[in-house]
Amino acid sequence: MRAPEEITARNARWMNVAQKVGTPMASVLLAMITGSLIVAATGGNPVLAFTALFQGAFGNPYQIGETIMRSTPLIFTGLAIAYGFRSGLFNIGAEGQLYMGGLAVAWLGIAFQGLPWFLLVPIMLVGGALAGAAWAFVPALLKAKVGAHEVITTMMFSWVARYFVSYVLNGPLKALGPDGKPGTVPVSEMLPAQATLPKFTAVLPFLPSNNAHVGFILAIVVAIVVWLIFRYTTLGYEARAVGFNPFAAENGGVSVARTTIMSLCISGALAALAGASEVMGVHGRLSDQFSAGFGFTGIAVALLAKNHPLAVIPAAILFGGLSAGSGYMQLNANVPDKLVDIVQALVILFVAAETIITWFIKQRQKEATKHG
Amino acid sequence: MASPPPGIAEILNTVLQPDLIASSLRIATPLALAAIGGTICERSGVVNIALEGLMLIAAFFGTAAALAAPTALGVSPVAAAWIGVLAAVIAGVVMSGLHAFTSITLKADQVVSGTAINILALGLTGFLIQVFYDRQGTTDGAATLPPLFVFDVKASGALGTVWEWVNGMFLGHTPLVYVTIVIAIVAQWAMYRTRWGLRLRALGEHPRAADTVGINVVKGRYVAVLMSGALAGLAGANLTLEQVGSFSENMTSGRGFIALAANIFGRWTPVGSYLASLLFGFAEALEIRLQTFAAAINIPPQFFLMLPYVLTVVVLAGFMGRAVGPAAVGKPYEKE
Known part of the structure; x- marks a missing residue:
């Protein structure tokens, strides 16, 4: 049995680590989703684009190099x-x-x-x-x-x-x-x-x-x-x-x-x-x-x-x-390579505005109280 | 055999033409518009590093609209150019809305948010050139704005020379050049003589006090950031639709940052920003004319191209200690 305060301290530490690693990962994910929307909006195929992007980055030893x-x-x-x-x-x-x-x-x-x-x-x-x-x-x-x-x-x-x-x-x-x-x-x-x-x-x-x-x-x-x-x-x-x-x-x-x-x-x-x-x-x-x-x-x-x-x-x-x-x-998905710059800017934006996630939750709660 | 080096008289004769002042005004115009936008934004307490990106994205959408309008709407080239200006302003406002949302509502670091918008603008415009026009680098040339005044006056003698100079310096410009002067004066008046201006300055100096007396800090800052977006949009339109007609990648080449420096040099006032921009415009106009002698006086052209950037640093270095910006600039407002 552990003392409750010890558990809270451990939890707090894990929360801290999770937040430190989690928000950047969420930012990358959000940036890629937004990037996909831009690809789709300009007539491209986002699945094809990001599959090609991944293959081009890690698909074979040469590309890993x-x-x-x-x-x-x-x-x-x-x-x-x-x-x-x-x-x-x-x-x-x-x-x-x-x-x-x-x-x-x-x-x-x-x-x-x-x-x-x-x-x-x-x-x-x-x-x-x-x-x-x-x-x-x-x-x-x-x-x-x-x-x-x-x-x-x-x-x-x-x-x-x-x-x-x-x-x-x-x-x-x-x-x-x-x-x-x-x-x-x-x-x-x-x-x-x-x-x-x-x-x-x-x-x-x-x-x-x-x-x-x-x-x-x-x-x-x-x-x-x-x-x-x-x-x-x-x-x-x-x-x-x-x-x-x-x-x-x-x-x-x-x-x-x-x-x-x-x-x-x-x-x-x-x-x-x-x-x-x-x-x-x-x-x-x-x-x-x-x-x-x-x-x-x-x-x-x-x-x-x-x-x-x-x-x-x-x-x-x-x-x-x-x-x-x-x-x-x-070359393979016919999506301009500049997409990567857009994703990069979006990552910066989402990391800088990490409160965007809590902001969304608050907005939801507001609406919930309004309708509820 | 190299030709003999040009004499001082020859250099002066080539440089000191009415066109020198005319192009100073022309070059100063987009800088001044962005700088005044920066002034309004920073006075409200929000840093706007994004001017560069706002100008760039506005320049792109302005050109794209001006290119599309003749076929899409069947309008004349001049009308298409004006539609381009409108599109540029809208693009500037929309993008600055993003900056306002992240830095005011989400309380993100304003400098970082601005940087993200700069990179986004660079990426998005490059991306869209390929999507829209299936090529890289530059777009086609759109119709440009015609000069506001065209005088067909012929005079001779001393009077003729005077007329030639006045006409050459001040009367051959597109409307945006004059509009910018009006904007500088009106913004100066509004900032110091209206209730809006007093409130704006309060937001940047002491938002808590402003809030206490019932000023809506968030709304006031949003309005200021969107206004700076509109002005940066106009600046972007000026970059493309004033003379060149086409958009090319990263064509702002640091102007947004020079505009920020002009805003500081102008002590965070609209007229000051205009005059500082005029100084930068004059330096660039002079540099362009002196470049013709680059080979003859044995100075590589790159050193002339560096001048606007060096001048900006010199101006900041010499002036910074004495210029004090709004006290609360860059800090998100936390309501208690």
């Missing part, structure tokens, strides 16, 4: 956004930091290509992360010192980064064409093999053919590191304190300005790793459109994970799967 490949940058950007949210910051400009990370690794990989891989790859990754941190630094400083809202400044910096990458790829880093003159396509030279992240199949040749690369392992390691930072370090404690209540944190002796700058820069570094791993693991070079909006999908990933660094991993795999399946769906 695509899902892993596409979820890799999303783990990084999801962590970046989650780190910001935990510290009370909305890093909506992760896309820009991602591009700067990609730019930095492309430059470092070409500049130091004489080095062996065990030196070159770490230098590139650290350099890429620093580039992202640097790109976030000015918005961070402006937030901390004059209170300029990071949503506007990081977004503006995102556009500047896109144009800067475009300039670099049309100027200093532009690949030469076969005739030795500057080429026509705005891409960099291919990185040498020792400057790339190898595919799983290169390390474990018995695996069936697919495009997943070791950046995925790196992403999981970084997720664990971020989790440890929040759980066990002063850095993480101060970030959470400022995110929870800046005034109380300041009173408790935490420098809000310093923590804000630190957090946004770390967020920028995490976002930049997404760009680094895409350039080093997928494309092998820098191009001006290498990101499929990973910085923005990271928002959905972080929210779905409720900003928990480890929960970011399954959330990223879900959105990576949607992305991998979208092309397959367009």
Whole structure:
């Protein structure tokens, strides 16, 4: 026999877990139902569409590899956004930091290509992360010192980064064409093999053919590191304190300005790793459109994970799967792949408005009392 | 041989034309409409990050309606363009209704709700281009709005030059350019000289006090958010039906965020928002004209394209400490 209060405490804990896992799942389900309605309303077949989407994401080893490949940058950007949210910051400009990370690794990989891989790859990754941190630094400083809202400044910096990458790829880093003159396509030279992240199949040749690369392992390691930072370090404690209540944190002796700058820069570094791993693991070079909006999908990933660094991993795999399946769906169910963006937005909406479920229940009760 | 670099005189002569002011006004118009929408919304205590998405979705439905109207309703191209404007406003209002519902009724995080709408707008417009037109990227061109005034006046001499400048700067615009100026002035008057304006400002400063004296906080905020949707819708219509006619994916390219910055720079007032937008419009018009010299003065064109975004950050950085927004902005209202 247990004491009743012990049972209630246990129940409360289970309720808590159920709520933490349940509302995100309900949000995904609601988003998919709404997505189905949109497909049906525009003359498509929702069952066919979502079956194709699932097959495209997990139907065979190759497609599973695509899902892993596409979820890799999303783990990084999801962590970046989650780190910001935990510290009370909305890093909506992760896309820009991602591009700067990609730019930095492309430059470092070409500049130091004489080095062996065990030196070159770490230098590139650290350099890429620093580039992202640097790109976030000015918005961070402006937030901390004059209170300029990071949503506007990081977004503006995102556009500047896109144009800067475009300039670099049309100027200093532009690949030469076969005739030795500057080429026509705005891409960099291919990185040498020792400057790339190898595919799983290169390390474990018995695996069936697919495009997943070791950046995925790196992403999981970084997720664990971020989790440890929040759980066990002063850095993480101060970030959470400022995110929870800046005034109380300041009173408790935490420098809000310093923590804000630190957090946004770390967020920028995490976002930049997404760009680094895409350039080093997928494309092998820098191009001006290498990101499929990973910085923005990271928002959905972080929210779905409720900003928990480890929960970011399954959330990223879900959105990576949607992305991998979208092309397959367009081909086989004749539904535009943009459906996935719609579902993504709806997930954000439903997670943000989780009270929608209680609201519906209340409305029902109101009506019941009216009619009853 | 490269041609010799252009002299200052040549640059000035090319840049300083009546068209510079005219295009400043043109570029400022959608920014100002969205910024005034943002002002009204934030004054009521609701953050509207969704301006970008509202403009985008309105621009799409405006174009789609203007494209469909001639065959569906058998109307003239000009009437079709106006039907497009109406459709854009309706689309803006409907989408902002979603923002109002999530952030006021469901008390969701307003910034996150706005972001969801931005992503939804991007996805939905891309999706619908494929469904409606069976292609990706852009739609066909619809009929655009004609200029409001067409004067066939010929004058010569000094008077002729003056007329040419006045006509070139101010008189060749579509009606929306003038409507926006009127909206800025009327909104300013309404915000500071009417009961509605007093109540609106109370909602954003101290909703509890407003509630205590019998103002309906929820209703007041709904009205403000829907108004911002209508204005963002008009801004979206302006993006497509004013000059280009066609809709292309993500064509707002950050304008919703620049509009938010203009609202802050304009100290959360309608006329201030208009003037700030005019500054951004002027910067962009100048940048477009200077781009013709990009090759000659050896500055890559991308650096010109960055300018509006850099200017926005500079303005925010220089101004932020001194501008104070509504006290209760961003906080859902909890009735006791």
